[in-house]
Amino acid sequence: MTKQPHILITNDDGIHAPGIRHLWNSIRQHAKVTVVAPISEQSAVGLSITIRTPLRIEKVIWESGSHDTWSVTGTPTDCIKLALRAILDQKPDMIISGINRGSNIGRGVLYSGTVAATIESVLQGIPAIAFSCHDYNVEPDYPTLSKYIYPIIQQIIKHPLPKGTLLNVNFPESKLAPFKGVKVTAQGNEWWGEDPDKRIHPSEGHSYYWLGAKLHQDEGEEGESAWLRRGYVTAVPVHVGDLTDRDHMESMKELFESNLEAAITN
Amino acid sequence: MTKQPHILITNDDGIHAPGIRHLWNSIRQHAKVTVVAPISEQSAVGLSITIRTPLRIEKVIWESGSHDTWSVTGTPTDCIKLALRAILDQKPDMIISGINRGSNIGRGVLYSGTVAATIESVLQGIPAIAFSCHDYNVEPDYPTLSKYIYPIIQQIIKHPLPKGTLLNVNFPESKLAPFKGVKVTAQGNEWWGEDPDKRIHPSEGHSYYWLGAKLHQDEGEEGESAWLRRGYVTAVPVHVGDLTDRDHMESMKELFESNLEAAITN
Numbered sequence: 001m002t003k004q005p006h007i008l009i010t011n012d013d014g015i016h017a018p019g020i021r022h023l024w025n026s027i028r029q030h031a032k033v034t035v036v037a038p039i040s041e042q043s044a045v046g047l048s049i050t051i052r053t054p055l056r057i058e059k060v061i062w063e064s065g066s067h068d069t070w071s072v073t074g075t076p077t078d079c080i081k082l083a084l085r086a087i088l089d090q091k092p093d094m095i096i097s098g099i100n101r102g103s104n105i106g107r108g109v110l111y112s113g114t115v116a117a118t119i120e121s122v123l124q125g126i127p128a129i130a131f132s133c134h135d136y137n138v139e140p141d142y143p144t145l146s147k148y149i150y151p152i153i154q155q156i157i158k159h160p161l162p163k164g165t166l167l168n169v170n171f172p173e174s175k176l177a178p179f180k181g182v183k184v185t186a187q188g189n190e191w192w193g194e195d196p197d198k199r200i201h202p203s204e205g206h207s208y209y210w211l212g213a214k215l216h217q218d219e220g221e222e223g224e225s226a227w228l229r230r231g232y233v234t235a236v237p238v239h240v241g242d243l244t245d246r247d248h249m250e251s252m253k254e255l256f257e258s259n260l261e262a263a264i265t266n
Numbered sequence: 267m268t269k270q271p272h273i274l275i276t277n278d279d280g281i282h283a284p285g286i287r288h289l290w291n292s293i294r295q296h297a298k299v300t301v302v303a304p305i306s307e308q309s310a311v312g313l314s315i316t317i318r319t320p321l322r323i324e325k326v327i328w329e330s331g332s333h334d335t336w337s338v339t340g341t342p343t344d345c346i347k348l349a350l351r352a353i354l355d356q357k358p359d360m361i362i363s364g365i366n367r368g369s370n371i372g373r374g375v376l377y378s379g380t381v382a383a384t385i386e387s388v389l390q391g392i393p394a395i396a397f398s399c400h401d402y403n404v405e406p407d408y409p410t411l412s413k414y415i416y417p418i419i420q421q422i423i424k425h426p427l428p429k430g431t432l433l434n435v436n437f438p439e440s441k442l443a444p445f446k447g448v449k450v451t452a453q454g455n456e457w458w459g460e461d462p463d464k465r466i467h468p469s470e471g472h473s474y475y476w477l478g479a480k481l482h483q484d485e486g487e488e489g490e491s492a493w494l495r496r497g498y499v500t501a502v503p504v505h506v507g508d509l510t511d512r513d514h515m516e517s518m519k520e521l522f523e524s525n526l527e528a529a530i531t532n
Contacts, residue, residue, distance in 0.1 A: 046312035047377050054465070054474040077377075078477060081460040086475060107389060109509065111313050111343075123373060123457070151529035155521045165511045167518075182522040186510040191389070194347040199320070208320040209352060211344060235522050237511040243375065244452040245431045245505035252433075255421045256448040256501050263417035 005157055007031045008092040010079045011100060012042045012113025015060055015071045018142060019099035023131065024062075026146035027096070027153065032068075034092065035060075036083040038113075039071040043102075044213075045113045047120065049081065050074040057082060076117035084124060094153065095121035098131030099145060103170045105134070105224035106190025109238055118166040119240050127160055129153065133171040134228045141174035148182070148233055164241040169233065170224060176231040183232040188223030191216050271423055273297045274358040274392075276345045277366065278308045278379025281326055281337045284408060285365035289397065290328075292412035293362070293419065298334075300358065301326075302349040304379075305337040309368075310479075311379040313386065315347065316340040323348060342383035350390060360419065361387035364397030365411060369436045371400070371490035372456025374481075375504055384432040385506050393426055395419065399437040400494045407440030414448070414499055430507040435499065436490060442497040449498040454489030457482050 007027060011020040015037035027033060039058070042048075055078055060069045070087060072079045080095065097117040104112040114130050121128035129152065133140045148171070156167060168187075172179055195212035217225045224234045273293060277286040281303035293299055305324070308314075321344055326335045336353060338345045346361065363383040370378040380396050387394035395418065399406045414437070422433060434453075438445055461478035483491045490500045 041318065044317050045314045046382070048311040048314040049377060049460075049477060049479075051310050051477055051479055052307065054476050056472065056474050074477075081477060082462060082475060085460055086462045086464065110385070110389075110506070111315060116312070119376070123376075147530050151526055152522070154529070155526060159517070159521055162511070162514060165514060182526055184515055184518040184522050186512065186515070187508050194315075194351055196348060196352045198352065206322065208322050209348060210320050211315060211317055211340075211347060213315075213317055235518065237514050237518055238509045239511035240376070240509060242453050243504045243506060245428070245503040246452065248428060248431060248503050249450055249452070251425070252450040252501065252503055255425055256418070256450050260417050260421060260448055263420070264413050 005031045005093040008034050008036060008083055008088070008095045010037045010076050010097050010117045012038065012045065012076045013101060014038050014041045017101070018139065019101055021062065022142035022146050023096060023099050023149065026149040030150050034068040034083065034088060036070045036072060036079045036087055038076060038079060039073050042075050042113045044111050045075045045116065046111050047077050047116045048075045049077050055082065057087065076113040077120045080117050080120040091126060094157065095126050095128040096131065096153065097128070099142065100132035101140060102132065102136055103134035103228065104130060104132040104168065105170055106188040106218060108190065108192060109168060109187065111192065115168060122164050122166045122240060125163065127156055129156060129167045129169060131169050135173045137174070141177060144174060144177045145171045161237060165237050165239045168236045168238045170228060171233050172228045172231050179233050180231040181233070182235055183227045184235050185222065185224060185227055187236050187238065188218035188225060189220065190218045190223060190225050271297045271359040274300050274302060274349055274361045276303045276342050276363050276383045278304065278311065278342045279367060280304050280307045283367070284405065285367055287328065288408035288412050289362060289365050289415060292415040296416050300334040300349065300354060302336045302338060302345045302353055304342060304345060305339050308341050308379045310377050311341045311382070312377050313343050313382045314341045315343050321348065323353065342379040343386045346383050346386040357392060360423065361392050361394040362397065362419065363394070365408065366398035367406060368398065368402055369400035369494065370396060370398040370434065371436055372454040372484060374456065374458060375434060375453065377458065381434060388430050388432045388506060391429065393422055395422060395433045395435060397435050401439045403440070407443060410440060410443045411437045427503060431503050431505045434502045434504050436494060437499050438494045438497050445499050446497040448501055449493045450501050451488065451490060451493055453502050453504065454484035454491060455486065456484045456489060456491050
């Protein structure tokens with residue numbers, strides 16, 4: 001029998017969110033699990049890190065026997081960084097983030113704290129999977145989603161993704177269960193648009209804004225949201241590495257290396 | 267004579283930082299300029315957006331005659347979103363972010379608030395340039411850097427970058443001036459590693475951590491830091507779009523679409 005893998009879990013909804021507890025429950029029979037998650041909700045913080053204020057790490061007791069559970073007064077990326085450099089003695093075999101309430105699809109991967117934790121992980125050379133659900137009910141049907149968690153992790157343990165690639169998994173709305181299966185697909189064109197709402201402070205009289213967010217669906221038949229609507233669990237291999245636009249380097253060299261000097265007087 | 271371009275400027279060091287004032291000074295003779303910048307420093311916040319607290323927008327007077335200067339109690343990305351949807355009547359022709367004190371090179375583009383503002387811009391279809399300097403002195407020699415600003419902007423106005431591509435410009439240390447020219451290069455492998463420093467609270471007695479950050483240089487001769495050390499201004503065309511790892515989609519389909527079902531009991 002092989003040694004149990006060591007899995008670090010985090011999220012961006014905060015350590016008290018039900019999604020992370022279900023994530024933990026769905027893997028703790030199969031793995032040694034350490035939980036390091038933000039003490040408060042950190043949605044849409046992207047890869048934000050906390051460098052101007054200090055961070056506290058505190059032990060959290062979920063139930064007797066759970067000794068490897070920690071809260072951090074920072075972002076999901078702070079959690080990964082502190083877990084690896086201040087909490088754990090050894091690198092974990094994998095890092096899992098979620099289960100996020102609300103999907104992280106399309107361009108949302110760049111803004112999501114849930115996905116950011118997995119970007120940080122693969123940049124540090126550790127395989128990672130983000131789990132989110134396209135469901136905005138107060139309590140998605142986590143037991144149904146949980147059935148998928150460890151089988152997906154197992155496949156990635158057996159067949160590691162290349163360096164710099166994470167797996168971004170989204171579940172359909174719970175009411176579509178039983179789900180039709182897993183669909184490996186490309187990142188869709190979904191994006192969140194702001195929708196500012198101007199209000200007036202009740203006593204001070206000044207204006208303020210709620211930024212607002214409205215999900216714009218991918219219009220295509222192959223977008224992530226299209227598969228989610230059809231009842232498929234979507235899995236997108238997301239690569240974060242060199243973002244250079246190499247197709248345009250040559251034309252840029254001409255513009256900037258040869259033709260700019262005359263305009264600049266040193 | 268052609269109409270002056272309308273340029274929106276922001277930063278992540280905050281509206282009171284000297285870098286943004288120099289940016290403004292270096293373009294206001296050539297363009298209609300609107301400034302919308304964070305009221306406080308927002309370094310390393312990445313694409314973080316503020317959705318759980320309201321945001322205030324306030325007019326800032328830099329000097330008599332500067333009427334288009336606004337502070338926002340949020341992140342650089344919040345600034346772009348509110349500028350486009352709550353402050354400006356029309357889309358600007360370009361968005362400029364900086365001048366950041368400290369470079370944004372290598373993987374730092376994913377964490378930087380300065381660069382995030384330009385990522386948000388190109389995702390919204392507006393050309394954008396980030397300016398930072400590889401200089402950690404309290405006051406880099408901004409007048410020297412400023413000479414490069416408008417000539418670079420002009421080239422991008424005349425020869426627009428493709429959709430989804432921004433230009434990430436970094437200046438060498440001021441002491442290396444006069445600079446050797448502009449070098450168009452690929453994103454380097456530089457990265458910031460955390461370096462946590464554990465301390466004890468003076469009265470409460472509990473521990474806390476400073477996350478810490480240490481720049482790891484690219485070892486190669488072609489990395490951004492190598493060119494900066496040689497006295498070149500670096501310019502990297504950075505593309506943010508579909509991050510799908512298409513090379514691995516077929517093998518993933520096999521793992522997840524065909525071979526996972528047996529492990530899952532709906």
